[in-house]
Amino acid sequence: MNPRVRIVGTGLIGTSLGIALSRAGYAVVLTDPSPTATALARDLGAGAVASADDPAPDVVVVAAPPDVAGQVVAQELGRWPSAVVTDVASVKVAVLDQVRSLGGDLTRYVGSHPMAGRERSGAVAARGDLFDGRAWVVVPSDESSPFAVETVRALAAAAGGTVSVMSPPDHDAAVAAVSHVPQLASSLVAGRLRELSDPAVALAGQGIRDVTRIAASDPQLWTQILAGNAGAVRAVLAEVHSELGEVIAALDTLTDGDGVGAREVLARVVSRGNAGHARIPGKHGAAPTAYATVVVLVPDEPGELARLLHDVGDAGVNLEDLHLEHGLGQPFGLAEVSVLPAVAERLADELTSRGWRLHG
Template identity: 50%
Template sequence: MTVPGRVLVVGAGLVGTSVGLGLRPGGTDVLLADASPTVAAVAADLGAGRLPAGGVHLGSGSGTDDGTDLDGPPGPVREGDEPDLVVVAAPPDVTAGLVVRALRRYPRAVVTDVASTKEGVVRRVLAAAGEDAARYVGGHPMAGRERSGPMAARGDLFVGRPWVLTPVPGTSPEAVDLVRTTAGRLGAVVVELDPASHDEAVALVSHLPQVAASLVAARLVGAPGQAVGLAGQGLRDVTRIAASDPVLWAQILAGNAVPLARQLRLLREDLDRALAALEAVAAAGAPGLPGASDPAASGGPAGSPTGAPVGALARLVAEGNAGRATVPGKHGDAPAVWATVPVLVPDRPGALASLIGTIGEVGVNIEDLRIEHSPGRLTGVTEVAVLPAERDRLVRELRERGWSVPD
């Protein structure tokens, strides 16, 4: 197992800075470079690594030999600045170009990237890098956030998350080993896929959810304030990633156009099914409204909405249940079935910390925590997920300590 002693991160934003923060505690010497010197300086201040002596020159062609001038001549570079591994963590549209320049600049280094789509990047690198391409290993950590930049970075961002590597037949096994070890050091679980299979998979699990979240959230623009004020946790869950960076995501979606369009067409069919069911319900007269047809007359039990359209709606939700149950737990394990304990938490400073402290005293591990809080309410509902075997004891102990735990 080869461990990189020195890593150059090119692009010190959310992902690049998280890589630095995650590698530094293990003793890796991390060099930081970014098109924006200010971003690189912030990342260094946060403890993600150091700036190479002489400043950072990327793509300027200025010829300065400071170890991070990717347009400079191939090594040797300043002693102490030669990386074993270069991690390109820049936007997708510049990734292939930076990878090719890093391969040329550092003839002994392995180069990897983290771009969210792989087929286009890998194809461009193979076309431009010649035999240097053997030292390139495509990569994609399946971890991130809806925020960008170094300030949003976290050293534990990749812990328990899949990190896809996309080696191709000519890739050196030693290069794959080095990137695999590095991802492992960051706590990630490495998965190998060919670039096309990777892009198909992320179209479904990452890019389709982003489009769906953005479209749902966009419906809220201009909605009456009173409607948005009623929002509960469901809307927050569904729209969290709608806060993502538009420029970055435009590149990601465009970089996976064909597989994503396939997924969106399938979603459109499902939307058409839902619409058809609702229109059929409406045509029959909505249940409970004046003019609604008598359910008994359409073959269902009296007093209940019934018939094929309502069945279609139930099927839609049930299919969602089945899909949701396939989503792995937080560390990529099989879907976790936690028991949930709802606790009413007063809306005052320190109340949530006090609840967490109490659960710690009781000796129960919190597997997950969800807070539902609506403005103007005096209490919020906190849902504490725990191992099913711990549920009853936790409910009892919390009630004994004065917490309100609804049945």
């Protein structure tokens, strides 16, 4: 029999999880500090509203904001003496420390980090397929019982997540490097645009658009995330700060000094960036593949992009990736079509023969 699940907090993650688990046959009850939010989640199919008559849950999922997650986990551990409790906060050491300091039974607590959600928030944005194929990191402590770990793994898998297991410090160090520090770098670069002149901002090309896309993220949520992972974020940021200092010193010797060694510093920073970038896994978590890119001019008219992709499909070529670029004041865009290298030349020929203009 599927376990009884209690979800505490019916925002985007809690509600989506309720929908996913209800569909998977779990008996889900919901609670939230806001009765309106709980009722909305119920209406969206996330489960029943929790009541005093409910049987004790087998698993409790705490989907509260990161800064209160530990406190709510400890409360739920105390309230349900035989339940396994997990949370979904994107930082894990701080939550574990809080649960420990509040005397929660750590054998029954296993952290979770479903990597889904992004900028949107609230139950209205909830979807039962939010976790489908997304990474879901299960984060046991040394004290977690094997049964508790297995229970949380099974729940994550039932919700559609692609499960991996990491220790709390390893998890926090990983997300500091792959998520929290990139967020700060994006925000800091975007912040420089505030006081730029209009003609200067108008020179923004695709590079800065990509670098600053996540700079649109919510300050309140990110303050909680960064504060909750302060130690690990600080460690990575200190490396960035130090290397940035070396770059500034190198630029100084170019403008006011003899310039000796400056170019080596600049080349090293960009080369290290090459090496780090090459480590990011490709599509489907596979090793990165050097896709070939065919760049096509797409007129800015309804249906033109669709016609292009129809022609790509007609050519029997599978699109591995697609990147659209809009330039300044132009009546068309550039579509970068990524395909396996072996078929790139044939695709280019096919598209040219169908009247598409390819671009260097």
